[in-house]
Amino acid sequence: MTSSNKQTQTDKLAAEIGDAILSGVLTPGTRLDEHRLAEQYAVSRTPVREAIRSLAATGLVELRPRRSAVVAEITPAQLEIMFVAMGELEATCARLSAMSMTPIERRRLQNQHERMGALVESDDVAGFIEANLTFHGLIYAGSHNGILADMAVGLRRRLGPYRRAQFRSPGRLPRSQAEHDRIMQAIVSGDAATAHAAMLNHVSLVEDTFIGLTATRAA
Amino acid sequence: MTSSNKQTQTDKLAAEIGDAILSGVLTPGTRLDEHRLAEQYAVSRTPVREAIRSLAATGLVELRPRRSAVVAEITPAQLEIMFVAMGELEATCARLSAMSMTPIERRRLQNQHERMGALVESDDVAGFIEANLTFHGLIYAGSHNGILADMAVGLRRRLGPYRRAQFRSPGRLPRSQAEHDRIMQAIVSGDAATAHAAMLNHVSLVEDTFIGLTATRAA
DNA sequence: CCGGGCAATATTGCATGCAGTTTCTATATT
C-alpha cells in the first residue's frame, strides 16, 4: 500500500507540476499544453486540467479562458511585493509567538537557536540553511495561527528559487545569528513589539540580498 | 455578446457555488454531490468538478479523495484564528499605508472618514456599514501590496457571514468613528507604529462583538 | 434486541470524443 497510491492522480500531478515550476524546470511564460502534459505523465487530459486549475488558485500558473494556461510570470515589482508581504507575515508571526508560545515552544526555539550557534562556529552553511528553515518554522507554528502560518509557508515556498544565494555572502551567517538572537530573546521574554521589529529588520536584510540577486539576473 | 458568456462554465459555477456557501444557502458539512450540482446548474459533471477544485483551493470546501467534497466546517476555534489573522493583516496594511500612501491617498482616506462622521450624526447604520467597507478598502489599497490586500479581502469576504450584526449594538457607531479617527490620523501623519496599534485595537473590539454572536449561535 | 458482514447502490476518478475557438501558416495582393 504505497502512500503515493492514496491520493488521486490530480493531486500527484499538481504536486509534480508545481515542483517543476518552483524548481525552474518550467520557466515563467511556458505554455502548459494539456495534451503534452497528459502524454508526459501518462494520464488523460482530465486530471491534468484539474491539476492546472489547482495550481492557478495558488498563483503558480495563470489561467486564461480558451487559451493555454501559462506558468505565471513574476516581475521584479511583483517579487518586491512578495518579499515585503512575507516579511510582514514573518514579523506578525514573531509578534504572535511572543504572545502565545507555550513554555515548551519557547524552550524549543531557544534550543534551536543555540544549535545554530554551533553551525555558525563551524561555518556549516548547508546545515545552517536547513536549521534556519526550522527556526523560522518554529516561529510560524508558535504563532498558533494556522492561517497566517500557511500564508507565510506558501510565500516562502514561492520565493524559494529567488533566495538561494542568501547565505553565501561572507559574514552573513554570524550576522543572521545575531539577528536571530534578538528575535529569539524577544519572543522568549514575551516582548511582542520587539519581536516584531527584530524580525522585520532581519527579513529586510535578507531582502537586500535578493535585490542584488535580481540585479544580477536581470543583467 | 453578454459578459457572462466570456468566462467559462467552470468559473461561473465556482462563483455561484462560492456565493451559495458564503450566503448560507449551502451550510457547512453539506455534501457537494457532483451529479446533483450538475443537474441543478444544467451542465455536466466536468465543470462542476473543476469548480469544486477551485473552491477547495480557497478553503471554502474540503476535498477528500474518493469521498464527496463537503462545504468546509468552521469551528469556533477556527473562526477565532481567522479573526485574529484578519486583524493582524488589517493592522499590517495600516502600517504599510502609513509608510507608503501617496498624498492623494491620504487625502482620500481623510475625506472618507469625514464623510462617515456625517453618517454617524444621522445614525445611518446601513450607510455607515457600506462606507466602513470603503474605509477599510482604502487602507488595503494604500498598503501598495496586492498580496497582503488580497489576503485581507479574502478573509473579510470569508468572515462576512459572521460579522453581520456588529454595528447594531447601541453606541457602536460613534465608538467605531473614534477608533477610525485614531487610525486615520496615524496613517495620514505617517506614524506606522501607531497606525498598527490603533487598527489592531479597532478590529479586536469588532472581534468582541463576534464572540458574543457565536455564543448566541452556539446556545 | 443489537451488532457484524455482505451485497446492491451510489458516487467519485479518469478516459475519451466532439464542438467551438484560437493560433499558425501559406497564399495572394499591394
Place this chain on the structure above:
DNA sequence: AATATAGAAACTGCATGCAATATTGCCCGG
C-alpha cells in the same frame, strides 16, 4: 517585400461513459 486574409491545424471547454471505491441497506448471528 510586407501585410492582410483565408484556410488548416491545434487546443481548450464540455459532455459522456466506464471502472473502482465508498456508502447504504439488508440479512444473519449472537
